[in-house]
Amino acid sequence: MLDVHRLRLLRELHRRGTLAAVARALSYSPSAVSQQLSLLEHETGVRLLERVGRGVRLTAPARVLVGHADAVIERLERAEADLAASLSEVTGTVRVASFQTVLLALVPAALTRLAAEHPALRVEITQLEPEEAFAALLAHDVDLVLGEEYPGLPRVLEDGVDEEDLAHDGLRLALPRHGPLARLPEDLAALAGAPWVMDPPASLPARWAVARCRAAGFEPDVRIETPDPLLQSHLVETGHAVALLPDLLWTQLHPDLRLVALPGDPVRRLYTGARRGTAGHPAVRALRSALRDALERARTGLSRA
Amino acid sequence: MLDVHRLRLLRELHRRGTLAAVARALSYSPSAVSQQLSLLEHETGVRLLERVGRGVRLTAPARVLVGHADAVIERLERAEADLAASLSEVTGTVRVASFQTVLLALVPAALTRLAAEHPALRVEITQLEPEEAFAALLAHDVDLVLGEEYPGLPRVLEDGVDEEDLAHDGLRLALPRHGPLARLPEDLAALAGAPWVMDPPASLPARWAVARCRAAGFEPDVRIETPDPLLQSHLVETGHAVALLPDLLWTQLHPDLRLVALPGDPVRRLYTGARRGTAGHPAVRALRSALRDALERARTGLSRA
């Protein structure tokens, strides 16, 4: 019978590339990883690793083995989830990767609710942008990721991830109500010369915003680049820039600015992702449910404001 | 991450019923099994075993867990099979459970062929009747079973078994050519008073034979009960009994007796069974192929004789 622990090391090696990275990730010494993998080679009688440069590469049979390891580990996680589900109380620790907008707008309310409903559940949050979040999910660094998708920018679907819709979040143009930019017309095409504040250019929201401006016939004059939506909102409010911002922001924030709908009422899709094996885990279900609930409350709060 | 070794113990407990049996089967002390299972309980936080009488019973969550354990272990076996398939040479040890007719007629030829083609493969044979054979297969005591199925006596299909047809083997009436029974008519219905030799009454061949006699309108007068087909054939040849015997017997044996076809030309189905995970293992494939080949040779030899 193949040893699952060794298969796990091989799997991690496939994901992370080097023995050293695997050792760091799993808090082992590189020596331990090397020893376990050579034992795996000897007990199977199949060459699994070949040195290339100062690193190693998986052989073809090793990659086949990684596929089996994935399946085995997924099934073990499902088993664990089933066991946890048979308990009356939701316990343990879940780690969540979120990006800033959701972290700001939904996570605090969700945490409050979880603390009340499942006091034995410990939740840990990391701020990660969607690109890194999926790698962290599959590497078992986190158990749930919050992701976003912008119109016209489809993601590559990761295998082994159970994805669930969370919300569709309206995207609108934010214009100052005071200062020199107060009289700007409420029309995207007319903002060619305006100073823009945007996320870093490689990020999803910035790529969507730039594409949208180009479709309106101009290249945006990005004066300020920041990933912080609070700062973006503040810069618009104080009359220094215009921006394209998601509605979810206004559930926590009520700045004095103009919000203008865009043609076609574009939305970003928010979703949650869990590893397929843990999708049934009560802690994951509780978290997703708390997030949906927080969204509901935020929405009703928003319509009242 | 759940420990697969412990899951395996739970799985074996589910199959074998008592901790002591598991310990015997896996060459552990009962103490070791008890300790590992309590550890599994503590690390999952779920009650898995409850004492009933002087034994234990699995709880509902434990039975769910066994299902997962089955899936995990099957996948690990498939992984091992894939690895073995990537080797150029077929090596290792396979254990086969066969019942007597096939053991006599096919296995020797198959072994010869295997020894020539795959010298590094070690084959171990146990004689087991089909009923026990499947339990042994699932308990990992053997890797391949040879089974038979008689018309009108369907088996319960075991889950987790990969079954493959091997042959359809004709069943005919065997009558003496000499002695006091030499003049018996070649017709089943006329053998009501004849002395019969049959397998033990609970066995498949005997159940079929009795059913066949009853369908012909009489209860067979079974004078001799033996599981040994060689002895059965010998008793017919020496004029002491009549019998219903499979054609495969005559590939090795050429006794002086009369063989009479039955209405409808009934056949028994011979098949091989492997655990689903090991069906792709080169050793299992080699064995099945050698058996088919041996059957082919036996058949041509039979038609020549």
Next chain:
DNA sequence: GGAGAACGGTCAGCTGAGCTGAACAATCGG
């Protein structure tokens, strides 16, 4: 109804699987 057998659970004690850390060779980048 009592003796004996069978089953699990617990505890003390031992052994080996698997870890760390040091030393080393190979490779890459600036």
Next chain:
DNA sequence: CCGATTGTTCAGCTCAGCTGACCGTTCTCC
């Protein structure tokens, strides 16, 4: 060409997990 990085080997240590002895409970068979 030197320092940083990566993987490998080896000696040594630690603890997970085994055995064996002992005990309580339950069933079976005179």
